[in-house]
Amino acid sequence: MSAPLLDVRDLNVSFRQDGALVHAVRGVSFAVERGETVALVGESGSGKSVSALSTVSLLGDSAEVSGSVTYDGQQMIGADAALLRKVRGNDISFIFQEPMTSLNPLHTIEKQLGESIALHQGLVGEDARGRILELLEKVGINDAQSRLGAYPHQLSGGQRQRVMIAMALANKPDVLIADEPTTALDVTIQAQILDLLKELKDSEGMGLLFITHDLGIVRRIADRVCVMQKGVIVEQGPTRDIFDNPQHPYTLKLLSAEPTGSPEPVPADAPEIVSTENLKVWFPIQRGLLRRTVGHVKAVNDTTLSVRAGETLGIVGESGSGKTTLALAIMRLIQSEGRITFMGEDVRKWSTRQLRRLRADMQIVFQDPFGSLSPRMTCFQIISEGLSIHGIGKGQDQRVLVHEVMEEVGLDPATMDRYPHEFSGGQRQRIAIARAMVLRPKLLVLDEPTSALDMTVQVQIVELLRNLQEKYGLAYLFISHDLRVVRAMSHNVLVMKRGDVIEYGPADDLYDNPQTDYTRTLLQAAT
Known part of the structure; x- marks a missing residue:
């Protein structure tokens, strides 16, 4: 039998902090064959990313690494700089979790893709441009020619992640390491990215090392699974065996870590906390020397809703659908048209001074806790x-x-x-x-409060939010792209698409009998 494409044996990684040695990875062994997907799963701090970065010595001088990492029979630990330069980004490529921080905000997409192609393939000018267009089309960037001069901030989250994949694939790597590449993406975009990775892996014959804390993704994409806890692989094997017959208590804990149940019913006499009537948020598009308004970005259109004390309204939809804009308008943090009633008073025309006394009653929790x-x-x-x-x-x-x-x-x-x-x-x-x-507060806006968290921590936060709501009769606006969490938290759900509310009603009715094709697509992508 031939040797694995990527073979990690007895990997140990320690970091020296304040004179002490902190062991991040201990005795880790796994292999990736050509055309195979291996998933590394576990909670934050379990050693997944450290193990992956060790494969091409990307950990920095503070790391002490021992063991063996071979790519195509070549030893990577202790390899000279010339070999590592050849392998990094060429034979072994990375896709990182947050493309906005991985891409250079000052360079166009064409320049960033062109750098890697010039370095490893020697292609410049029209030859490089042709290869860049081919890559962008392969990863599903529509009208790739018009996107060459775009900067990262001018692309959506899904488009930026596709650019990162294009950069990783630019030099036809043998091994692709994807570190939480879909965590910040909507369910529909996530499904597209996973399908794309599978298709590219099959067509290019790559080995794929996929790092994630989402076991739903693992079941969908992986051939084999390695479960990590506190720097150690506690269980590994074929995906079906791990899911159907887990042996280690920690694996059982991960598999059971999914928000379930539903919130407590809202009392019949619960007062209304906030409501809107025909709420609209349009941002003007201004051009020319005199900054004339030539059109509008219609972020939110004619939205009418109501949330009572002790009630959660889940707001779902893809990026750019208007979810967060709607919440910010309700909190009077951006300008809007239409009626906003908070605690029985129409507050849309209130001054900043008048609003100050209400600010303690409306609070927000953001996606990124750091x-x-x-x-x-x-x-x-x-x-x-x-x-x-x-x-x-x-x-x-x-x-x-x-x-x-x-x-x-x-x-x-x-x-x-x-x-x-x-x-x-x-x-x-x-x-x-x-x-x-x-x-x-009386109203709490929760803007993707669990998407950056491990599955086990998600369950804890959902339970905490439910308990606080029951204790204090809080009204929640719960914005999320994780439809499992939305179902566990919400009494009613509002579905948005390009600024329009296309479905609104009780959570159970919406999940069990969606009325629109778009809602059905969202639910299907989440399974």
Whole structure:
């Protein structure tokens, strides 16, 4: 039998931090054959990405690596710089999780793709342009010619990820390593990217190492699975065997980590917290020296909705459908037309000064728990900031309030003087929830609050949000592209497409009997 294309044996990786040695990966062994997809799964911090980066020595000087990593029979650990330059991006390519941070914002798509092609294939000018167009068309970029001069910010999330895949495929690699490549994408775009990777793997005969925490994706795309926990592979085998007959308790825990159930029914006498009538958000398109308005981006069109105390309205749709814009308009953070009623008062025409007294009653939790927290502020400062702004408590009184809300969201109050980087992703999201909850709001906007989290942490956050809603009668606007989480959280669901509400009704009715082809497509892509 021939040797595997990529063979990792007894890999150990440690990092030296503050004079101590931290073991990130211990005794990891796996192999990737040509034309095979191997999935590395596990929670954040389990060692998945560190193992992948070790394959071509991308960990930096602080890492101490031992064991064996061979590509096509060549040893990668300790290899000289010339060999690593040849292999990186040419024989072994990477697709990373967040294309917006992986792509250079100052360079066009053509320039970024052209750099790799020139370096490894020596193609320049029209030859390079022809290869770039071929790649963009292969990964499903429509009208590729017109996209050559585009910058990353001018593309959608799905388009940016396709560009990243095109860059990874530019030099026809033997091994493609995809590190959480679909986490931030809508379900329909995610399905397209997974189908694309499978098609390219089959047509090009590549080996694919797929890193993810989403077991639904693993079941769909992988031939074999390696389950990692705390730097160790605790179980590996064919995908069907792992899913049908898991042997390790941690694998069982991962497989059962899916939000289930439904929220508590809304009391019949629950008061209305917020409603809209014919709400519209159009952004003007201005051109020319005099900045004349030549058209509009119709972000939200004639939306009418109502949310009562203790009720969750799930808002779903693809990127650019208007979900977040709708929520920001309801919170009066952007201009809109139509009626917005909050706590019985029409607030759309209120001044900033008038709105200030209502701000404590409407709060928001964002998608990225790290990006939404100031790295220069302690946990206490982050949570208590709203108290200070609204003149609630002082000094020791604020510490008591922060202590109470941290306990309520499942955080240890003894950690309130630590900084965000000292917490895990799930703990940071709990800090963001505590920051909103300390003001005891009536309305909480949750904008993709679980998409950046591991499946096990997602379950914990969903349960926490349900408990807080039941305890305080909170009204939630829950924005997400994860339809499993939406079903577990929502009483009603509103489906948006290109600014229009195309379906709105009770969650069970919508999931069991969708009325539009678009909703059916979303639900099918999520399974």
